[in-house]
Amino acid sequence: MKSSLFWAALGCLAAQVRAKAVFAHFMVGNTKPYTQADWERDIQLAKDAHIDAFALNLANEIPELTSSLNLAFSVAANKGFKLFFSYDYAGLGAFNKDAVVKLCDDFCNKPAYYRFNGKPLLSTFEGSESAEEWHDIKARTKGFFVPDWSSQGAFGAIAKARGVADGLFNWAAWPWGNQDMDTYIDAAYMLALNQSGGKPYMMAASPWFYTNLPEWDKNWLWRGDSLWFDRWNEIIFNEPEFVQIISWNDFGESHHIGPLVDKAMEAFHYGKAPFNYGAGYPHDGWRAFLPFVIDTYKNGVATVTKEGLTGWWRRSAASVCGDGGTTGNTASQVQLEFAPGQVSQDKIFFTALLGSAADVSVTIGGTAVPAQWTATPDGGIGLYHGSANFTTSHRGDVVITIRRGNTQIAAVRPGASGSIGPQSCVNGLTNWNAFVAVDWSPATISATPALKRNQQGCIQGTGTGNFKGLCKFNCRYNYCPVSACTCTALGKPIPEPQPQLAPGFPAAGLDENYTGLCAVACRLGYCPPTACSRTKQPLVVPTTSPFAPPACTAGEPIVAGELTGLCRYSCGFGFCPRNVCRCTGQGPLNPPPATINGENGGPREGLNDHGLCRFTCARGYCPGPVCVKG
Ligand SMILES: *[C@@H]1O[C@H](CO)[C@@H](O)[C@H](O)[C@H]1NC(C)=O
Numbered sequence: 001m002k003s004s005l006f007w008a009a010l011g012c013l014a015a016q017v018r019a020k021a022v023f024a025h026f027m028v029g030n031t032k033p034y035t036q037a038d039w040e041r042d043i044q045l046a047k048d049a050h051i052d053a054f055a056l057n058l059a060n061e062i063p064e065l066t067s068s069l070n071l072a073f074s075v076a077a078n079k080g081f082k083l084f085f086s087y088d089y090a091g092l093g094a095f096n097k098d099a100v101v102k103l104c105d106d107f108c109n110k111p112a113y114y115r116f117n118g119k120p121l122l123s124t125f126e127g128s129e130s131a132e133e134w135h136d137i138k139a140r141t142k143g144f145f146v147p148d149w150s151s152q153g154a155f156g157a158i159a160k161a162r163g164v165a166d167g168l169f170n171w172a173a174w175p176w177g178n179q180d181m182d183t184y185i186d187a188a189y190m191l192a193l194n195q196s197g198g199k200p201y202m203m204a205a206s207p208w209f210y211t212n213l214p215e216w217d218k219n220w221l222w223r224g225d226s227l228w229f230d231r232w233n234e235i236i237f238n239e240p241e242f243v244q245i246i247s248w249n250d251f252g253e254s255h256h257i258g259p260l261v262d263k264a265m266e267a268f269h270y271g272k273a274p275f276n277y278g279a280g281y282p283h284d285g286w287r288a289f290l291p292f293v294i295d296t297y298k299n300g301v302a303t304v305t306k307e308g309l310t311g312w313w314r315r316s317a318a319s320v321c322g323d324g325g326t327t328g329n330t331a332s333q334v335q336l337e338f339a340p341g342q343v344s345q346d347k348i349f350f351t352a353l354l355g356s357a358a359d360v361s362v363t364i365g366g367t368a369v370p371a372q373w374t375a376t377p378d379g380g381i382g383l384y385h386g387s388a389n390f391t392t393s394h395r396g397d398v399v400i401t402i403r404r405g406n407t408q409i410a411a412v413r414p415g416a417s418g419s420i421g422p423q424s425c426v427n428g429l430t431n432w433n434a435f436v437a438v439d440w441s442p443a444t445i446s447a448t449p450a451l452k453r454n455q456q457g458c459i460q461g462t463g464t465g466n467f468k469g470l471c472k473f474n475c476r477y478n479y480c481p482v483s484a485c486t487c488t489a490l491g492k493p494i495p496e497p498q499p500q501l502a503p504g505f506p507a508a509g510l511d512e513n514y515t516g517l518c519a520v521a522c523r524l525g526y527c528p529p530t531a532c533s534r535t536k537q538p539l540v541v542p543t544t545s546p547f548a549p550p551a552c553t554a555g556e557p558i559v560a561g562e563l564t565g566l567c568r569y570s571c572g573f574g575f576c577p578r579n580v581c582r583c584t585g586q587g588p589l590n591p592p593p594a595t596i597n598g599e600n601g602g603p604r605e606g607l608n609d610h611g612l613c614r615f616t617c618a619r620g621y622c623p624g625p626v627c628v629k630g
């Protein structure tokens with residue numbers, strides 16, 4: 001009995017099915033040189049991918065963007081595509097309230113403006129300091145307001161300005177460190193929104209993240225790897241009201257899925273990138289299977305009409321060239337930092353859309369490298385995903401081939417432009433961006449999975465730390481509460497094992513987060529003593545979330561000297577830049593002291609302190625001569 005009691009009592013957030021839509025984040029700032037033909041190309045490609053609308057990112061420079069917007073709205077109207085505004089409060093500072101309203105007055109009534117329940121959709125990137133103004137903006141625009149206020153956390157964002165948001169977008173689309181993507185932050189949003197009367201959730205999906213723009217103190221990557229495949233599974237499982245893809249054309253962060261447009265790459269110039277790491281790294285292949293996954297997300301099932309294969313990889317193993325000072329994770333978001341190669345793996349990744357099982361093989365420079373599927377669709381129809389490892393000694397062109405028996409279905413072979421080896425490095429530096437290529441079978445087929453989403457259950461999942469074993473066990477039997485576990489595969493529900501025993505309880509000293517998982521797992525015969533007990537035990541209320549990843553809690557300079565005090569201070573509060581400090585202790589984050597108004601500083605002339613003085617001086621610790629106030 002998988003009783004409705006468990007689902008209700010344990011707060012499983014089975015999202016109710018409402019209108020579903022998929023958007024892509026679009027940097028309007030890149031489009032100053034855009035012609036009508038450029039807009040037509042981008043909009044047609046987005047439509048072909050079954051994307052409903054662009055979320056138009058506008059920094060606070062609206063006069064400069066108005067002619068682009070006029071062109072975009074007229075092309076979108078002609079093509080039956082939609083657009084809406086995402087006011088970027090972080091790019092060039094906060095907006096003036098009247099300017100926000102004026103822009104909506106000018107565009108929100110146009111036929112191409114995206115509406116939800118009849119209201120124009122309005123969004124933001126950050127800007128929670130201006131939350132109060134949105135009461136008035138909403139009243140004047142009649143807009144439906146779904147901001148991204150990720151810096152405030154889910155519960156902070158929903159409470160802002162007495163709940164002014166009508167829904168929330170959550171920017172957190174990338175995994176932490178050397179882990180694969182989970183849904184703990186999504187779970188917090190879904191819970192916060194559910195408790196606010198069921199406001200809609202906009203879930204983020206992104207394929208990659210690498211940025212190296214020193215002008216804006218940005219030089220890090222987050223794990224891409226299998227993310228694009230994993231995240232869509234998470235979306236199809238959780239069924240949020242909206243999805244926003246980050247991004248269409250943010251080339252400076254390497255997560256674009258739109259076409260490369262040479263004239264739209266000024267970010268590399270203004271950001272003082274060491275080289276243009278976007279040029280020559282097409283990502284179009286990441287759009288190939290969007291129609292299938294988006295239709296599955298919206299309708300619960302989709303038909304495969306053409307088989308195809310997408311492959312992506314970095315063009316050199318992590319240690320072949322210099323790392324360029326790039327970190328895996330970023331201290332600037334008080335994350336533990338890793339070597340970039342620990343986060344971004346030396347693997348060739350591939351996803352195939354198939355009507356039935358097939359074999360995959362990979363060669364690099366003509367040499368076979370072992371390749372395997374790591375995920376296949378239950379029932380055989382849909383997306384297959386896998387990878388092949390490569391090393392520093394692999395050199396040459398990449399070929400990925402799919403065969404069924406002796407018949408080749410598709411082969412990705414981009415030639416020299418995607419070849420692996422040191423020749424891909426620029427000035428001895430690794431390009432941490434992904435090269436993406438796609439190939440289609442010429443044949444037309446028609447294959448539809450037997451089960452729709454609402455007939456499927458979770459058949460595989462995982463969890464963090466001590467939750468891992470419990471989640472792996474429970475998710476297999478379609479009990480995969482998003483508050484504690486991440487479902488990684490859907491399929492025909494697997495019957496519960498027999499015999500059934502008595503429900504269990506969390507082990508002594510653990511917390512309520514284990515209650516449902518132990519109740520079910522022990523009943524089904526899996527009752528690990530490190531997590532569960534057969535008898536009721538005293539529980540605790542944890543002071544820190546058991547789902548938050550560890551932070552740095554102590555550190556030393558890499559080279560003893562003028563940075564010693566700074567590393568010791570800031571590493572203790574999670575800010576431990578690995579280019580200058582070494583983290584020597586990990587645990588729950590000690591939240592950094594609040595910044596003091598008017599206090600700030602930077603490093604002495606000629607010192608690259610990777611932000612240490614800026615971090616410490618703003619908090620009242622500004623030791624000279626290494627740091628200089630002001
Ligand atoms: C919140 O979630 C519960 C459990 O899924 C559901 O029964 C309830 O209707 C939701 N509340 C709202 C307001 O959506």
Ligand SMILES: *[C@@H]1O[C@H](CO)[C@@H](O)[C@H](O)[C@H]1NC(C)=O
Nearest residue numbers: 369370371372373387388389
């Ligand atoms: C790649 O390496 C990992 C870790 O060493 C290993 O588990 C996996 O099986 C390898 N993959 C292939 C396709 O050989």
Ligand SMILES: *[C@@H]1O[C@H](CO)[C@@H](O)[C@H](O)[C@H]1NC(C)=O
Nearest residue numbers: 512513541542543544545546
């Ligand atoms: C899980 O633990 C967190 C952190 O203590 C707590 O806020 C949350 O309410 C717990 N969840 C449940 C379902 O008990």
